[in-house]
Amino acid sequence: MVDYWRQGSVAVIAVNNPPVNALSYNVRVGLYNNLDKAANDRDVLAVVICGKGRTFPVGADIHEFGQIPKEPWITDVGRKIESLGKPVIAAIHGTGLGGGLEIALFCHYRIALPNARVGLPEVLIGLLPAGGGAQLLPRLAGIQVAMEMITTGRQLPASEAAKYNIIDKVVSGDIVKEGIEFALRVQNKPFQDKILRYRSPHGKDSLQPITEAVLRKIKMRSRGFYAPVWCVRSIANSVKLPFEEGLAQNRIMFQQMQLSGQAKALQYAFFAERSISKWKLPCGGNFATAVPRKIKTISVIGAGTMGTGITVALLSAGFPVLLVEQNKRFLMKGVQTVQSLLEGGVKRRKFTAEQAKMASSSLTTTVDLQALNSVDLVIEAVFETLSLKEDIFSKLDKICKPEAILCSNTSYLNIDKIAASTRRPDKVVGTHFFSPAHIMRLMENIYGCKTSPETVATVMDLGKRIGKVPVLVGTCPGFCANRMNRPQSEEALFLVEEGAQPEQIDQVLEDFGMPMGPFKVRDLAGGDIGWRSRKDAALHLGLTLSYDLQFFNGERYCSLADKLCELGRFGQKTGSGWYSYDKPGSKQLSIDEDVTKLIQNHRDSLGIKPRKITTQEIQERFLFSGINEGFKILEEGIAARPEDIDIIWLYGFGFPRHYGGPMFYASQIGLKRVYDRICHYHELFPYSSHWMPSKLLQKLSIQEVPIGQWAELHSKL
Numbered sequence: 001m002v003d004y005w006r007q008g009s010v011a012v013i014a015v016n017n018p019p020v021n022a023l024s025y026n027v028r029v030g031l032y033n034n035l036d037k038a039a040n041d042r043d044v045l046a047v048v049i050c051g052k053g054r055t056f057p058v059g060a061d062i063h064e065f066g067q068i069p070k071e072p073w074i075t076d077v078g079r080k081i082e083s084l085g086k087p088v089i090a091a092i093h094g095t096g097l098g099g100g101l102e103i104a105l106f107c108h109y110r111i112a113l114p115n116a117r118v119g120l121p122e123v124l125i126g127l128l129p130a131g132g133g134a135q136l137l138p139r140l141a142g143i144q145v146a147m148e149m150i151t152t153g154r155q156l157p158a159s160e161a162a163k164y165n166i167i168d169k170v171v172s173g174d175i176v177k178e179g180i181e182f183a184l185r186v187q188n189k190p191f192q193d194k195i196l197r198y199r200s201p202h203g204k205d206s207l208q209p210i211t212e213a214v215l216r217k218i219k220m221r222s223r224g225f226y227a228p229v230w231c232v233r234s235i236a237n238s239v240k241l242p243f244e245e246g247l248a249q250n251r252i253m254f255q256q257m258q259l260s261g262q263a264k265a266l267q268y269a270f271f272a273e274r275s276i277s278k279w280k281l282p283c284g285g286n287f288a289t290a291v292p293r294k295i296k297t298i299s300v301i302g303a304g305t306m307g308t309g310i311t312v313a314l315l316s317a318g319f320p321v322l323l324v325e326q327n328k329r330f331l332m333k334g335v336q337t338v339q340s341l342l343e344g345g346v347k348r349r350k351f352t353a354e355q356a357k358m359a360s361s362s363l364t365t366t367v368d369l370q371a372l373n374s375v376d377l378v379i380e381a382v383f384e385t386l387s388l389k390e391d392i393f394s395k396l397d398k399i400c401k402p403e404a405i406l407c408s409n410t411s412y413l414n415i416d417k418i419a420a421s422t423r424r425p426d427k428v429v430g431t432h433f434f435s436p437a438h439i440m441r442l443m444e445n446i447y448g449c450k451t452s453p454e455t456v457a458t459v460m461d462l463g464k465r466i467g468k469v470p471v472l473v474g475t476c477p478g479f480c481a482n483r484m485n486r487p488q489s490e491e492a493l494f495l496v497e498e499g500a501q502p503e504q505i506d507q508v509l510e511d512f513g514m515p516m517g518p519f520k521v522r523d524l525a526g527g528d529i530g531w532r533s534r535k536d537a538a539l540h541l542g543l544t545l546s547y548d549l550q551f552f553n554g555e556r557y558c559s560l561a562d563k564l565c566e567l568g569r570f571g572q573k574t575g576s577g578w579y580s581y582d583k584p585g586s587k588q589l590s591i592d593e594d595v596t597k598l599i600q601n602h603r604d605s606l607g608i609k610p611r612k613i614t615t616q617e618i619q620e621r622f623l624f625s626g627i628n629e630g631f632k633i634l635e636e637g638i639a640a641r642p643e644d645i646d647i648i649w650l651y652g653f654g655f656p657r658h659y660g661g662p663m664f665y666a667s668q669i670g671l672k673r674v675y676d677r678i679c680h681y682h683e684l685f686p687y688s689s690h691w692m693p694s695k696l697l698q699k700l701s702i703q704e705v706p707i708g709q710w711a712e713l714h715s716k717l
């Protein structure tokens with residue numbers, strides 16, 4: 001796991017633990033013993049520490065967290081380096097992260113390749129840099145830089161790290177060769193002043209104002225995530241305590257944090273995010289055997305909000321796009337939107353003006369579907385009407401080349417029905433983007449019963465290539481994301497009907513950590529879209545929406561959202577919705593007395609006496625109704641694993657990452673408690689079928705098993 005060789009007077013110690021040279025127990029032992037070997041070899045005058053393969057060590061082995069940590073620790077390896085009596089050079093390529101960077105900081109010198117990156121990302125997995133990072137970095141780069149790096153986990157490119165003295169020299173070529181050359185130059189020079197523990201932290205007199213400013217920033221963005229605050233404390237220890245005492249204190253804090261639910265959730269999310277690319281279809285095809293088709297040209301049908309957002313996502317990843325609309329007026333409007341989104345990307349520094357120009361020049365347009373005869377892949381993004389989509393897909397099937405893949409950006413409709421309108425159901429797949437599609441990272445890919453593994457592999461690969469987080473699910477109304485969100489939106493309305501205020505519900509859920517409460521989300525998305533589909537659904541059933549309606553199609557129904565829409569209050573875009581806004585399109589909102597009155601009148605007309613609704617009830621009814629649906633999605637095999645559901649929620653709805661996602665959150669609360677509360681609400685609200693408890697949840701509530709085994713259990717149901 002650790003290789004050792006000598007080249008003249010230089011000993012090279014190379015960590016060899018693929019894929020990322022994590023500092024597992026055996027690696028730490030190997031480093032420690034090989035440092036001893038170099039110390040005891042009189043002919044060795046300097047030592048180079050590096051990583052084999054793709055990277056310098058990226059930190060502790062996260063799989064080992066939760067076990068009792070065995071010595072030597074990273075700090076023991078560090079002390080060995082400091083006391084070696086010979087200069088030690090860290091030669092960094094790839095990423096030098098966490099414990100990897102900490103070992104480098106214990107070294108006397110650090111060199112790096114230009115494309116190397118360094119950082120202390122412990123905070124992102126709910127921890128602090130207890131292997132010396134929080135003590136050493138302030139002594140090298142100063143308190144301000146250490147605070148920024150450690151509380152955000154940001155990785156610095158080598159050039160920026162050199163600016164802060166973290167890297168002594170940026171070198172090009174072969175990193176080991178460069179390391180040896182550097183070692184030969186410094187081997188006979190004094191290096192005691194390079195041992196960071198003997199320095200005092202730069203900017204220590206400004207500790208208080210820096211801390212206050214950082215804590216203010218953390219408060220604004222952390223939403224209940226406490227690791228950044230502990231990181232601030234660990235850096236303060238570098239000023240307040242002698243070096244060894246600071247190390248010991250930080251280690252105690254690290255151990256406490258490691259046991260916390262937030263660290264467990266973040267580490268779960270880290271591996272969950274990596275597991276989603278390992279998909280499997282019920283027919284047996286999977287990521288390992290399916291080969292994606294090469295996609296060079298893509299067409300997007302529909303130049304509305306979704307179509308233009310998807311177009312920008314594709315263009316900015318370097319794909320040429322042929323944008324299609326039914327007439328020139330819509331097309332022109334779409335092209336203008338694409339241009340302004342690209343300009344917005346330049347303003348937000350997502351890409352340079354030059355890149356935006358390049359992207360824009362890769363856009364072509366047409367109003368003629370026939371022009372799609374040579375594209376490799378089509379993404380349809382028209383209205384959510386099944387007949388319209390069926391019509392488009394049957395035309396595409398005739399026009400497009402036989403091997404072309406046909407995708408639908410539907411957020412709700414059955415993929416099998418859309419596929420059935422073609423003679424190539426194996427090449428039809430759902431690619432559900434989230435709005436705004438050029439920004440939101442989730443791409444919910446939906447397979448139908450005939451979608452081929454090759455088609456799935458192609459859209460999963462495409463998602464990655466355009467910087468999205470692609471998650472694969474099966475087909476059902478609303479798939480995973482919207483199916484789980486639906487009961488939550490309904491519960492939010494019912495809570496208002498029963499006595500809560502929209503702003504109270506928004507506040508409770510924002511305090512929980514959601515980026516926006518459900519009523520702000522409704523106003524942002526625009527109430528008219530849901531209103532139209534509710535009216536369509538009613539029409540389809542031969543019913544009409546009426547305002548004293550308390551049941552619709554056998555289910556509890558709340559008509560408050562319809563009443564707002566009837567008044568033209570569609571949300572931000574019309575300047576009023578659940579809140580009122582400064583002007584149409586503004587985000588500046590205030591509570592609207594008219595809405596308060598409308599709610600009161602609504603309750604009066606139905607004879608509902610408002611009651612006090614607690615924070616606990618709001619949280620439970622919103623979160624547990626979605627979680628129950630999540631378990632049904634699992635038990636039906638729509639999602640293969642809870643990890644898929646959680647990643648959808650982290651990237652599609654901004655669910656607080658420090659809770660891991662709704663399914664992991666449920667596992668932490670305890671499935672017995674979640675199940676009991678769902679049964680309680682089922683008893684109270686028998687006309688809301690979303691409270692019918694999931695069978696899988698019921699089973700898991702009796703024999704609680706770790707979340708990693710839920711999927712296995714559901715297959716045995």
Ligand SMILES: CC/C=C/CC(=O)SCCNC(=O)CCNC(=O)[C@H](O)C(C)(C)COP(=O)(O)OP(=O)(O)OC[C@H]1O[C@@H](n2cnc3c(N)ncnc32)[C@H](O)[C@@H]1OP(=O)(O)O
Binds near residue numbers: 062099128
């Ligand atoms: C007291 C001592 C305390 C020390 C604290 C620490 O050091 S905590 C650890 C700090 N380091 C990190 O958090 C790094 C996490 N890793 C990453 O950010 C990225 O993986 C990467 C290193 C930037 C590489 O990214 P890339 O996209 O190239 O690859 P993957 O992310 O897909 O990773 C490849 C496989 O490696 C596994 N892996 C990555 N990091 C670790 C790790 N620290 N421990 C264990 N395993 C790790 C990852 O899960 C992938 O595995 P697969 O099986 O292939 O999915």
